[in-house]
Amino acid sequence: MFGPAHHPPALLDLVGDPVLTLRADLTALRANPAAREWLGGDAAEGWRLLRQAAGSRLETWLREAARAIDAGLMPPLAPPLKLADGQRATLHLLRERPNWLLHARLSAADPGEPPLAEWLALSPLPLLLADAVGGALLRHNAAFDALCASPPRHLNDLPDLLQALLGWHRGVPLPALMAQRAQDGPLLTEAEFVDPQGRQRWLQARLRLWRHDGRALLLATLEDQSTLHERDLAHQQLDALMDTAAVGLATFQPEAGWLKSHRKGSPFKNGAKQPVSSLQGINRDIVEPASLPEFERLQRALKKGDAVEVRYAVRHPELGRRWLLTRVAPGLLAGGRRSTSVVTLDVTAQAQAENALLLRAESERAVLDSVLVGIVTVGPGGIEWMNRSARRMFGCELEDVQGQPMGVLAPEDDEHAFHAEPGAEVFECRLRGRDGREFWVIGNAVQTPREDGATQLTYALLDIDRRRQAEAQSRLAQASLARIIEGAPLAITLHEAQSLRIVKCNQAAATLAGRPEAALLGGTPAELFGAEQGAKVVADMREALESQTVVQREYQMPAGSATRVWDARLLHLAAGNDTPELLLMVASDVTEQRAAEQARLQAAISQRELLVREVHHRIKNNLQGVAGLLQQIAARRPEVAPVLKEAVGQVQAIAQVYGLQVGATGPLVLKRVFDAIVGSVQRMQGRVITTATEGGALMDDWCLPEAEAIPIALSLNELLGNALKHSDGAQVRCQLICDPAGVTIEMVNPGRLPEGFVLQNVKSGVSGLGLVRALLPRRSAILSLEQAGDDVVCRLELIPPSVVHNPATKSSFS
Template sequence: MFGPPASAALQDLVGDPVLTLRADLSVLRANPAAREWLGGNAADGWRLLRRAAGARLETWLREAALAIEADRPAPPAPPLKLPDGQRATLRLLRDRPNWLLHARLSAADAAEPPLAEWLALSPQPAALADAGSGALLQRNAAFDALCPGSPRYLHELPDLLQALLGWHCGAPLPALAAQQQQDPPLVTETEFVDAQGGQRWLQARLRLWRHAGRALLLMQLEDHSIQHERDLAHHQLDALMDTAAVGLATFQPEAGWVKTHRKGSPFKTGGKQPVASLQGISRDIVEPASLPEYERLQRALKKGDGVEVRYAVRHPELGRRWLLTRVAPGLLAGGRRSTSVVTLDVTAQAQAENALLLRAESERAVLDSVLVGIVTVGPDGIEWMNRSARRMFSCELDDVLSQPMGVLAPEDDGHVFHGEPGSEVFECRLRGRDGRVFWVIGNAVQTPRENGQLQTTYALLDIDRRRQAEAQSRLAQASLARIIEGAPLAITLHEASSLRIVQLNHVAATLAAQPESALLGGTPVELFGPEQGARVVADMREALVSQTVVQREYQVQAGPATRIWDARLLHLAAGHDTPELLLFVASDVTEQRAAEQARLQAAISQRELLVREVHHRIKNNLQGVAGLLQQIAARRPEVAPVLKEAVGQVQAIAQVYGLQVGATGPLVLKRVFDAIVGSVQRMQGRVITTAAEGGALLEDWRLAEAEAIPIALSLNELLGNALKHSNDAQVRCQLICDPRGVVVEIANPGRLPPGFQLQNVRSGVSGLGLVRALLPRRSASLSLAQQGDDVLCRLELIPPSVVHNPAIKPGS
């Protein structure tokens, strides 16, 4: 070893390579051993060696120089493996103002095991190939299992494996060709389908080894499929636990609770362990009604059984909450038992279920009050009947519960209740439990449930009285027919060729107000007059061609009145001794047509009365529901804001049904607008300044029946939102109607949050979320914009959400 300062002559006598380096570590002088080691130009050889060794050598040179300058021991130099198999150990010394670098060379290890042994020992696929021809020189059994068929060259492998092994178009990849001896191996990855069809994620470590003018490609493959699946499972589990109020704990008998949820649960007791891990849920906070379920959970935990339990707790800060705990036992590697416990906060779901039950009860209360019989049928049979249906069938629900609908029908295989329900209106005969047989008209609607099964709802209207009236009408018509048979009708016989009258009766002469003798031999024009006669001639020609009975009605002027005559025209074919004739039979049906029109108008009036009654009852029931909610809000101040919002929504729906009472056709938009504004003012106790533009168009634009309630609810939410954010300032609302559509503008003092985007508001059950969910997407648009110190909400409605139906002016 040398001690500074070292003379040049002494360095030349040393058998190991010694370099004199400048302050920037470039070569100043090299002894003969160093020139033999690095080549004739030692400076270039040292530069090439530093480049080949890479960051390891540069880092050591910098850290060693700093340590020597600070009088500290220099770190050990990294071992350098030279291309000829030798190894070099370096030592840096200070010879001010320069540096001395001493290199000790050692021969390559001579006892390294052969490559075939390493390949046989490797559990991962590995192979050695000729980089020039691509021939596979050596490979292990794992590589053969990955590539069945014993390929001899790389180009015989699948394309994905060739790319994974750095082989492309018969040559190594450029990144491999440029690889230096000291560079790290090239790493590639790909997703590969093996011969058994399994999806595997493979990683390859590649190195191009050059020796004696020959280039060999070393390939080491690793199967990372399990790691990828594990990482994906961890990522999904972390994402699930980080985005949901989920508590997770894992229990092993030999290690206890080994894993708990990293994220705090919304339930904490005294700021300690989250109760979602189950260790913090004590018996004293469990609701008494849920104690049996809680005990069942504790027993399952002690025994290691799988169970799913839902129970309620009374938290001192958060109040009553519902929890769902699932215990899932399992076995880990090596047969070790493990129990995973997951606890979810399902309070919102429980509240939604309760609200749904209340809503269902309200709807059934409304349906109980209607006059139409309603029967709900599930997969297991009849599930519910309203009061009208129970009265119609003279039975209670328990009498027919879970029985098929056919129990209410006569024993007729072709009856609509014995088959699959259709979508059309049907009319059928039914039998009550008391034996009474009656007729109904109704329809069936099938709706899917959450579990995918279908529920059928039958709406039935008792028309037995109508059927009796129709039967009586048919009897009267039959009696009338017999009377007509016995009484003279207007009957005439005409020649087929000339249509001249051959024979007629007294009624026909009376019809023409002429004597029979004057009409014989005449034409239909003489019998009915010029205008009506021409039409009768055309109908007679049609009857002669069609060879079937032709029915026509004619309006005949009889003095100041107009009579309606029902005529039948029949071609009488000629026989051996009879000429070809045309029979004309007519009867006065003026009174009959008037009676049919009156029955039609009566039926229409009855339907309109029924619809108005239903709307009136729905409005009263909705107002009753709103009153109940207001009473609950008064008793429960903690839920008053939520109930107040629900009351406003129910009142908005009730206003729409109230407007439909006594109205026919679509509702006038202006009336709906005024009703909702008035309802919001009464609910909020605030005054809203309103204005309307459009003149006569205000009465022309109307709401489509299907969109009346959604748009009314949207107006209610927008007005309530404006009052809520106006800080008791004045809110202005304007209705603008033009021939293209309708615009509602609501302005209130306030400011939108920075970066507010309406499309980022999620759909919900209140506020802007409810409005976005209710408004039709194609025919309604909503916008919020800042105008000075005001926030302007603009709701635009175009057909078909609104209908342009010009009002009928008096006297027009």
């Protein structure tokens, strides 16, 4: 990973992992070569397709990580992404204002179980998976395709004989196949079939019907039984061959002794004590094609009676490929008749050993041909062999330089390593290719003996021209990075991980500390940020060393009479075995930015409060207008006047609450709501209510939340109206009691409750006690009605959260 400092594109191009520069809307702006290789030539389109394929998980993480980083918090871990090529990608998001950096780490995923297609491709037998009802071919391998003239898609596309082998006839499966049960064995079918190459094969099919989720699938395996039929024929041919030629065909193995041929068994069966005559009329079909010329030479010698020694290979049905050595020795019998003695030896072990040596030599050449080191073999006659890397290195083929001295590949310099006597030490020299290109290599030469007694030289050469170019580019990149760090407007310092002392800093960091760069080197964070912030900075640096992500902090720095705000990013730099651990700190002055943000926030808050006050004022005016209209209707319609009068009281109560909210911020003081509702009820009823308060300083401490102000105001309006209604013109008393636990409103009026009255039995409604029970919060408001002599006492107890402490006061009860 790398820090959040501004990185030039050339520097990001040196990073081996994919790195994307994202805009503020998280679309791709720039990509390094590794990212373009990962996402394609159009990295922006590749990034868009990756986000679309990953779905909501990636989008949710991008948004949450961006918000966390901007808030100075630890971003959440990215969800692992499984790519189409089996790789997995782990993403990291970093801030590089005004853009973002997205770093991707690619890793190979667990291959898991091989797919069905791999099993089909691995099997040498023809395999088939088909829909047993519809006949559609679902899967088949290349061995099955070899049985068909063209790639089939349906069972009906196959030849009739092959359809019958697979249990398919005239577009429907055979009844015997459909009647197959799970516990039954596979259904076997056999037939002689002519493949597209014209070869006759005796095929055996094993059929299995697999039912799952209402589907019936046909699994078929075809096996070529032709070799079993040909094996017995080969036995007969070998016996006839030996009898016709009148020679003894015997094989001697050191570990098993003589092996002889039997007419009813293997021609190389163990336990043979004497050879049998079986090299007469050999069938050419069992001879390997490469050995046919030698076998024909043997036949001619047998016919002519010439002495000959022939080695050839046969493909035996049971023993496989065998190498035979046959010696033909003509002679005369005592009676003067001509005779021929034939001795055949099994030299398979010797041939296999020779082939193993050849294969080993070819394997070694193949390995040497695949390595990245150029290898050249030079014998007494000049260059004898070059591997692929050497041919690519010198820009020529072996035929171009074969037989020439090694110096043809070197500049004309008598002291060059190719012209001088080779030594055991490693040399480094400049070479010239056949195309004129000159480059540097490092290598050595080894002398080895040859079979003819001479010696040969083997040169191993490694092209280091690219390494030298990379080293030069690395030095240029480091110099560019040093210039960028020195000229950057950000304060950049590099600290030793253990002591946190400064090992490198730029001019901006020196300006921050108010000291020269040379004086800061070897200093502590306290010397950079001052003693007041030093301990906090050290703690933050220790946290960053233990973390794998960027740690962001803000520090208040005094600058004369003002205070500057510095935004610092801390990153633990991973180190190699020989590199000490370091901590990178990048700090920027964000004082003006924070001041602008605070000014915008205050302006937004002021605008919102102004809008809220205006809305409350208009609502109050509209409600009062509604109340006036209802009163006019009540004056014109006396029959509905009582009902409208009650509605007018409710509307006036709501208007009183909105009127109190005009010019107020935060919750409403309960005492003001109480006074406003009592005054409204008195004006509406034309009567006087005696009020009293108890609680002193707590009167201004208890407030009504905005969500509870209107329900409680309406409830108080209904309770006071109900008390006046049932008092028969007598005096009604109302008392507001405040204590540290909550608020109690007690209303007393002369009267008597109905016999058997229970408040809980009152149903919710739109007026009176029903409306009060519907409006009051159930858990934080308690309403009671009881008879006290000739008076009815109504108590409304409010506890938090129906009432809250005034945030503007400093009450000890809050």
